[in-house]
Amino acid sequence: MSELATHEKTTSEAAIPKVGFVSLGCPKALTDSELILTQLSAEGYQTAKTFEGADLVIVNTCGFIDDAVKESLDTIGEALADNGRVIVTGCLGAKSGQDGGNLVRQMHPSVLAVTGPHATQEVMDAVHAHLPKPHDPFTDLVPPMGIKLTPKHYAYLKISEGCNHRCTFCIIPSMRGDLVSRPVGDVLKEAKALFEGGVKELLVISQDTSAYGVDVKYRTGFWDGKPVKTRMLELVRTLGEIAEPYGAWVRLHYVYPYPSVDEVIPLMASGHVLPYLDVPFQHSHPAVLKRMKRPASGERNLDRLARWRELCPELVIRSTFIAGFPGETEEEFEHLLDFVREAQIDRAGCFAYSPVEGAAANDIPGMLPEKEREARRARFMEVAESVSAERLRRRIGATMQVLVDSAPALGRKGGVGRSYADAPEIDGVVRLLPPEKISKQLKVGEFTRARVVATEGHDLVALPI
Numbered sequence: 001m002s003e004l005a006t007h008e009k010t011t012s013e014a015a016i017p018k019v020g021f022v023s024l025g026c027p028k029a030l031t032d033s034e035l036i037l038t039q040l041s042a043e044g045y046q047t048a049k050t051f052e053g054a055d056l057v058i059v060n061t062c063g064f065i066d067d068a069v070k071e072s073l074d075t076i077g078e079a080l081a082d083n084g085r086v087i088v089t090g091c092l093g094a095k096s097g098q099d100g101g102n103l104v105r106q107m108h109p110s111v112l113a114v115t116g117p118h119a120t121q122e123v124m125d126a127v128h129a130h131l132p133k134p135h136d137p138f139t140d141l142v143p144p145m146g147i148k149l150t151p152k153h154y155a156y157l158k159i160s161e162g163c164n165h166r167c168t169f170c171i172i173p174s175m176r177g178d179l180v181s182r183p184v185g186d187v188l189k190e191a192k193a194l195f196e197g198g199v200k201e202l203l204v205i206s207q208d209t210s211a212y213g214v215d216v217k218y219r220t221g222f223w224d225g226k227p228v229k230t231r232m233l234e235l236v237r238t239l240g241e242i243a244e245p246y247g248a249w250v251r252l253h254y255v256y257p258y259p260s261v262d263e264v265i266p267l268m269a270s271g272h273v274l275p276y277l278d279v280p281f282q283h284s285h286p287a288v289l290k291r292m293k294r295p296a297s298g299e300r301n302l303d304r305l306a307r308w309r310e311l312c313p314e315l316v317i318r319s320t321f322i323a324g325f326p327g328e329t330e331e332e333f334e335h336l337l338d339f340v341r342e343a344q345i346d347r348a349g350c351f352a353y354s355p356v357e358g359a360a361a362n363d364i365p366g367m368l369p370e371k372e373r374e375a376r377r378a379r380f381m382e383v384a385e386s387v388s389a390e391r392l393r394r395r396i397g398a399t400m401q402v403l404v405d406s407a408p409a410l411g412r413k414g415g416v417g418r419s420y421a422d423a424p425e426i427d428g429v430v431r432l433l434p435p436e437k438i439s440k441q442l443k444v445g446e447f448t449r450a451r452v453v454a455t456e457g458h459d460l461v462a463l464p465i
Contacts, residue, residue, distance in 0.1 A: 015134070016044065016045075016046050016134055017045050017046070017055050017131050017132075017133075017134060018045070018046045018047065018048040018053060018054050018055050019040055019045050019046070019047055019048065019054055019055065019056060019057070019058060019127065019131070020047070020048045020050065020051050020053070020054030020056070020057035020058070020079070020083065021033065021036075021037060021047055021057070021058050021060075022057070022058070022059045022060065022075055022079070023060045024059070024060060024061055024062045024068070024071060024072055024075065024090070025060070025061065025062025025068060025072075025090065025091065032060060032089070032090070032117055032118060032119075032120070033060045035120045036058065036060070036089070036120050036123050036124070039120055039124055040124075040127070043124075043133045043134070044133060044134040045127070045131075045133065045134070050082075051078070051079050051082035051083040052082055052083065054083055055085070055131050056083065056085035056086065056087060056112065056127070056130055056131050057079040057083045057085065057086045057087070058086075058087045058088075058089065058123065058127070059072070059075055059076050059079055059086060059087070059088050059089070059090075060089050060090040061075075061076070061088060061089070061090035061091060061092035061093060061104075062090060062091055062092060063090070063091040063092035063093075063094070063095045063103075068092075069092060069095070069103075072090070072092045073092070073104075073107050073108070076088060076104065076107075076108050076111065077108060080108060080110060080111070084110075085112055085130065086108075086110075086111045086112060087111065087112050087113045087114075087115075087123060087126045087127065087130070088104050088108075088111050088113070088114045088115070089114075089115045089116070089117070089119055089122075089123050090116070090117050091116070091117050092104060093114045093115050093116050093117070093119075094116030094117065102114055112126060112129075112130050113126035113129075113130075151405070151444070151445070152197075152198050152199070152445055153198065153199060153200045153201065153403065153405075153444065153445030153446075154199060154200065154201035154202070154203065154403075154424060155194045155199045155201075155202060155203070156203045156205050157187065157190060157191055157194070157202050157203065157204050157205065158182070158205050158206060159181065159182055159187050159204060159205070159206045159209065159212050159235065160179055160180060160181040160182060160206040160207065160208070160209075160211075160212055160215075161177070161179075161180045161182075161206070161207070162177040162178050162179045162180050162207060163178070163179055163207035163208050163211075164178050164179045164208070164211060164214065164215070165208065165293070165294075165295055166293055166360075167282075167292055167293050167294060168291065168292055168293050168359060168360040168361035168364065169282075169292060169322065169325070169353070169356070169359055169361045170356075170359065171356055171357075171358045171359055172207060174358060178215070179207070179208065179211055179214060179215045180215060181212050181213050181214070181215050181216055181230055183221055183230070184213075184221035184223065184228050184229070184230045184234070184235060184238075185221045185222050185223050185228070187235065188223040188224075188228070188235075188238055188239070188242065189223070191239055191242055191243075192242050195242060195243060195246040195248055196246075198445065199248060200246070200247070200248045200249065200403060200445055200446070200447070201248060201249040201250075201251060201403055201424075202239065202243065202248060202249065202250050202251065203251045203253060203423065203424075204236075204239070204250065204251065204252050204253060205253045205254060206253075206254055207254065208254060208256055209232060209252060209253065209254045209255045209256075210232055210255050210256040210257075210258045210260060210261055211232075211256070211258075212230065212231065212232045212235060213229065213230035213231040213232070213235075216230050218230055218231045223238060232260065232261075232264065233260070233263045233264060236250070236252065236264050236267055236272075236273055237267055237272065239273065240267060240272035240273045241272075243273075244272075247447070249273075249274050249403070249420065250273040250274060251273075251274045251276055251420075251423060252264075252273065252274075252276065252277055252278065253278040253423070254278055254280060255277050255278060255279050256279070256280070256295055257279055257281070257301055257304055258295075259304075261277075261304075261308075262304075262307065262308070262311075265308050265311045265312050265315070266311060266312075268312045268314075268315060269311055269312035269314075274420045275312050275314045275315045275316060275420065276315070276316045276318070276420055276421060276423070277308075277315065277316070277317055277318070278318050278319070278423065279317060279318070279319050280319060280320050281301065281319045281320075281321060281339075282294055282320065282321055282322050283321060283322060283325065283332075283336055284301065284335055284336045284338075284339030284340075284343075285328075285332040285335040285336060287332060288325055288327075288328055288332050288336075291325065291326070291327055291361070291364055292322075292325065292361070293360075301339075301343070302339070302342060302343055305317065305343050305344075314420075316346045316347070316420070316421040317343070317344075317345055317346050317347075318345070318346060318347035318348070318349075318423070318426070318427060319345050319347070319348055319349075320348070320349045320350070320351070321336065321340075321348060321349070321350045321351075321380060322350070322351055322352075322353050323336070323350055323351070323352055323353065323373060323376035323377040323379075323380045324352050324353045324368045324372060324373030324374075324376045324377065325353045325361065326353065326361055326362075326364035326365065326366050326367045326368070327364055327365060327366035328353075328366075328368065328376075333376055333379075336380065337379070337380065337383050340380070340383055340384050340387060341383060341387060344387060344391060345384065345387060345388070346387075346388060346391050346421065347388060347421075347426075347427050347428075347458075348380075348381075348384035348387075348388065349426070350377050350380045350381055350384065351377065352370075352373040352374045352376065352377040353368070353373050354373075355367075385458075388458065389455065389457075392428075392455045392458075392460060393455055395452045395455075395460060396452050396453065396454065396455065397451070397452060398451070398452050399449055399450070399451045399452075399465065400419045400420075400430070400449070400450060400451075400452060400460075400462065401419065401420070401447050401448075401449060402417035402418065402419055402430045402432065402447065402448050402449070402450045402462065402464075403417050403418050403419075403445075403446075403447055404416075404417040404432070404442050404443060404444050404445065404446055404447070404448055405417050405418060405424070405429070405444065406444060407432075407441075407442035407443060407444050410441040410442060410443065411432065411434070411435060411440070411441055411442025411443075411464070412434060412435075413434055414431070414432050414433050414434045414442075415432040415442045416429050416430070416431060416432065417429065417430045417432055417442075417448070417450075418430055419460065427458070428457070428458035428459040428460065429459050429460075430450065430452075430459065430460045430461075430462050431456065431459055431460070431461045431462070432448070432450060432462055432463075432464055433453070433461065433462065433463045433464070435463070435464040435465075436463065440464055440465075442464060448464050449464070449465050450462035450463060450464045450465060451463050451465055
C-alpha cells in the first residue's frame with residue numbers, strides 16, 4: 001500500500017513550494033524517504049497531502065517483485081495524471097527495460113527525472129532544477145522540528161554551520177565555508193518546539209560551539225519578546241531556562257577551550273545545563289598544536305580544566321585526539337600521554353593520523369609510517385581507557401538520573417540508558433538491571449533513578465530504584 005506523506009504545514013504562505021511524496025516498498029526505502037523528506041524540510045519545502053495540491057511529486061518506488069513493479073508504475077501514472085510533474089527514485093528507477101533502457105522512462109517518458117535508491121542528493125538536485133529552494137540552508141538551516149531520524153526523546157540542535165579555523169588536518173572549511181551562526185531567535189524557537197514535541201535531551205552541535213555569534217559580532221536577537229545576545233553564554237543560559245519546565249537535559253558538544261567557556265561552567269554547577277563538555281583538544285604539546293594550527297596553544301589547558309572542575313566537581317570531559325601527526329616526536333607523544341593522565345579525561349577517542357586529500361598537513365615534513373601511527377593510537381587508548389575506567393569505578397555506590405533508551409517489556413528484564421556523563425553513540429551506557437520492585441517500570445524516553453553497582457568496560461551497571 002502506498003502512503004502519501006502528510007507533513008503539510010498550516011501556514012497560508014502560498015509562496016512556499018510544496019512537494020507531494022509517496023513511499024513504496026521495504027523499510028530500506030522508507031529510510032531513504034526519511035532522508036529526502038528531512039532534506040526537503042531543512043531547505044524550507046513543505047509536503048502536500050494530495051497530488052493536486054503539490055508543485056511536484058516524488059515517488060520512491062519498489063522493484064523487487066512483479067506486484068511491486070506494477071504498483072510503482074501505477075502510482076507514477078496516477079501522479080502524472082493528477083499533477084503532471086513527477087520525480088522517480090528508488091529501486092524501480094534503477095531497473096532496465098527489455099531493450100536495456102530505463103524501465104520507468106519507457107513506461108512514463110514524461111517524468112522529470114529518474115534515480116536509483118540511496119540517491120538523496122540526486123533527488124534534491126532534480127527538485128532544485130524544477131522547483132527552486134525557497135531559502136539558503138546556511139542561514140536558515142532547520143525549520144522548527146523538521147523530520148527527525150533520531151529517537152523521539154533526544155535531538156541534535158545545530159546552532160551554526162562552517163568554521164573560521166584552518167586546522168591543517170581538516171578540510172571542512174573548504175566544503176562548508178566560514179562560520180555562519182543561526183539567528184539566536186530561530187535556534188531558541190526550534191529548541192522550544194523540540195521540547196514541546198517530547199525531546200528530553202537536546203544535544204547542541206556545530207563545528208565550533210564556543211565561537212557562536214563571532215561572525216555577527218554577537219548582535220542582539222530576540223526570543224519571547226526579550227533581547228538575547230547571539231553568544232554562547234546567553235544561548236546556553238536561555239536553553240537551560242527553556243528546558244527546565246520539561247525536565248529536559250541540554251548537552252554541549254564541540255566546545256573549544258576558550259577563556260569564554262569559563263562563564264558557562266557555573267551554569268553547569270547549578271544544574272542549569274548538564275555538567276558535560278565535549279572539548280576537541282586533539283593534542284597537548286604546543287609544537288604539535290602549532291603545526292595543526294589549532295586555536296588554543298594547550299599550554300594552559302591543564303590549568304583551565306582544574307579551574308573548571310573546582311567550580312563544578314561533577315564536570316565530565318570528553319575529547320578527541322590525533323596520534324602520529326606529521327613530525328610528532330616520541331617526546332611530544334609522551335607529553336600527550338602525560339596530559340591525558342593529569343587532565344583525567346573521562347572519555348577519550350583517538351585517531352591515528354590519516355592523510356586526507358586536500359589537507360595542508362600532508363605537506364608537513366616528518367610523516368610517520370602507518371604502522372607507527374597505529375601503534376601510537378593503541379598506546380594512547382591503553383592509557384585513556386585506564387583513566388576512564390578508574391573514573392567510572394568512583395561512581396560505584398552513587399545514585400544517578402538515567403535517561404532510558406531501551407526497555408523491553410517495560411524493563412522487567414532490565415534495560416539500557418545513559419547518565420549525564422554519556423552522550424548517545426559516542427560514550428558508554430548504563431546497563432539497567434531488572435528492578436527489585438515489581439511495580440517499578442522503565443519507559444523509553446523517560447528518566448529513572450538508579451544506583452550504580454558495578455562497571456563493565458566503558459559502561460556502568462545500575463539498579464533502578
